[in-house]
Amino acid sequence: MAVKVAFMQLSSCWGCHQSLLNLHLGLLPVLPELDIVYWPAVVDFKMSSLEARPKGDVDVGFCEGCIRTEHDEHLAKLMREKCKLIISYGTCATYGSVKGLANQWKKEELLQRKFQQCESLGEPNDMVNKRDPELTPIADIVKPIDRVIKVDAYLPGCPPRKENILGAVAFLIKKNPTTMKKDTNVCATCKATPCILEKGKLCWGAITAGGCSLMCPNDNLTSCVGCYGTTNKIDKAKADKVKAMLNAKKASAEDANLIAQFILLYAGLPPQGSLYLVGDPLRKLALGAKMEFTDDVMGASLKALANNPNYKFANGNVCATCDRNGNMNKKMTQIKRYYEGPVYDTEQCFINQGYICMGPITQAGCGAQCPNNGNTYCYGCYGPVFGVTEQGARGISTIASLADVNIDEIKSKILDPVGLFYRFTLAASEINKKVDDKKGGEKKK
Ligand code: SF4
Ligand code: SF4
Ligand code: SF4
Ligand code: SF4
Incomplete structure (x- = not known):
């Protein structure tokens, strides 16, 4: 079934929807699997058609844009009511994006600047007072959508790279392989001699549904890492052995990687860098969140990674996929800005050339599009690296630790530090949350 x-679309520029449309023919394989019931930006659906649907009738809701008006808040809540799963789609929805920079001023000041003082208006006018009273009221501050509704997954990017969107859609519509047999397990047809467990190596065939034609363990070397998911017929003796092995000693780096691979595949989690699921146990572990471990193989696998220094959560920054030659131990001896002239060196790291690149503090996922393909430094649109909430503060401290430049020169080159370092994430920053909390905002995570 589709x-x-x-x-x-909330307050946004429509770029995230455009990025989806940019998939062009790439959309063809997934379109038959989707029943698009609401997409006013592309198809003539009325809001009443969504309102008329029963609660939870829609499987997945993609919300683009931030909360800027009361109507945005109403639409976000309507989506939450009608959709089983809500995806925060793009940087506006996830962090507030550039629109969040407006939170530095009161809304009255913004309206005055825009409609009364803006140089391009020509003559001063009285548009603020002539605003149609039927228009939706503007909210006090810009908020990411998770300040108003509970979100299940995040797909950042301004806009998200089309490959990330396709990866997310493919994850959401994934279907069990037709050969999957839940009434048997991988061990039942395994030809490994001896069983990989006997060699002291982990293997999860005992708890994995059968029907796989690849049968990794048949080469006597490669463990089953649970791609087919849960079986209804566990091989109890072997499952107990795996559990005992997991509980016996601290997993080595090699085992920790294997265990993480098993958890990812068996639990059907999305690959890191495409879609960030709230409640993803691997992310929770990496953040040191308090977790209860079940008394089964999955619980023992998670426990084996908890507080284990051998386990490294793989979620890099933009630099990890950047092709430029960089040396992060090299001091910045100058600060350069774009308006000073073209960037002639297309191979050297921007930071090493003196430009402020947000790559080191921005989470991976875009494939370093700007430095690799655009001869442009990273502006940070995918949000902070994993485990960091304040992308701006981290950016300032990173540049401060690298710069060997007179403070007055830095100040003369960075005229708008908030706009530079918090360009995309001011509305999601801790400072902003405190302002919102004072105004009665609600965090729904
Ligand atoms: S995240 Fe970027 S592309 Fe998407 S709606 Fe916002 S501003 Fe536009
Ligand atoms: S535990 Fe692994 S190697 Fe052993 S029988 Fe099962 S699938 Fe084969
Ligand atoms: S150019 Fe930017 S993204 Fe690339 S390595 Fe240097 S700091 Fe990182
Ligand atoms: S390089 Fe930086 S600014 Fe460019 S798309 Fe990637 S995260 Fe966004």
């Missing part, structure tokens, strides 16, 4: 999908 997956029912709704796309919502």
Whole structure:
């Protein structure tokens, strides 16, 4: 059965929807699997058609844009009511994006600047007072959508790279392999001699559904890492052995990688860098969140990674996929800005050339599009690296630790530090949350 999908546009530029359309023919394989029930930006659906649907009728809702008006808040809540799963789609929805920079001023000041003082208006006018009273009221501050509704997954990017969107859609519509047999397990047809467990190596065939034609363990070397998911017929003796092995000693780096691979595949989690699921146990572990471990193989696998220094959560920064030659131990002896002239060196790291690149503090996922393909430094649109909430503060401290430049020169080159370092994430920053909390905002995570 096709997956029912709704796309919502809140305060945004429509670029995230455009990025989806940019998939062009790439959309063809997934379109038959989708039943698009609401997408006013592309198809003539009325809001009443979404309102008329029963609660939870839609499988997945993609919300693009931030909360800037009361109507945005209403639409976000409507999506939450109608959709089983909500994806925060793009940087506006996830962090507030550039629109969040407006939070530095009161809304009255913004309206005055825009409609009364802006140089391009020509003559001063009285548009603020002539605003149609039927227009939706503007909210006090810009908020990411998770300040208003509970979000299940995040797909950042301004806009998200089309490959990330396709990866997310493919993850959401994934279907069990037709050969999957839940009434048996991988061990039942395994030809490994001896069983890989006997050699002291982990293997999860005992708890994995059968029907796989690849049968990795048949080469006597490669463990089954649970791609087919849960079986209804566990091989109890072997499962107990795996559990005992996991509980016996601290997993080595090699085992920790294997265990993480098993958890990812068996639990059907999305690959890192495409879609960030709230409640993803691997992310929770990496953040040191308090977790309860079940008394089964999955619980023992997670426990084996908890507080284990051999386990490194793989979620890099933009630099990890950047092709430029960089040396992060090299001091910045000058600060350069774009307006000073073209960047002639297309191979050297921007930071090493004196430009402020947000790559080191921005989470991976875009494939370093700007430095690799655009001869442009990273502006940070995918949000902070994993485990960091304040992308701006981290950016300032990174540059401060690298710069061997007179402070007055730095100040003369960075005229708008908030706009530079918090360009995309001011509305999601801790400072902003405190302001919102004072105004009665609600965090729904
Ligand atoms: S995240 Fe970027 S591309 Fe998407 S709506 Fe916001 S501003 Fe536009
Ligand atoms: S535990 Fe692994 S190697 Fe052993 S029988 Fe099962 S699938 Fe084969
Ligand atoms: S150019 Fe930017 S993204 Fe690339 S390595 Fe240097 S700092 Fe990182
Ligand atoms: S390089 Fe930086 S600014 Fe460019 S798309 Fe990637 S995260 Fe966004």
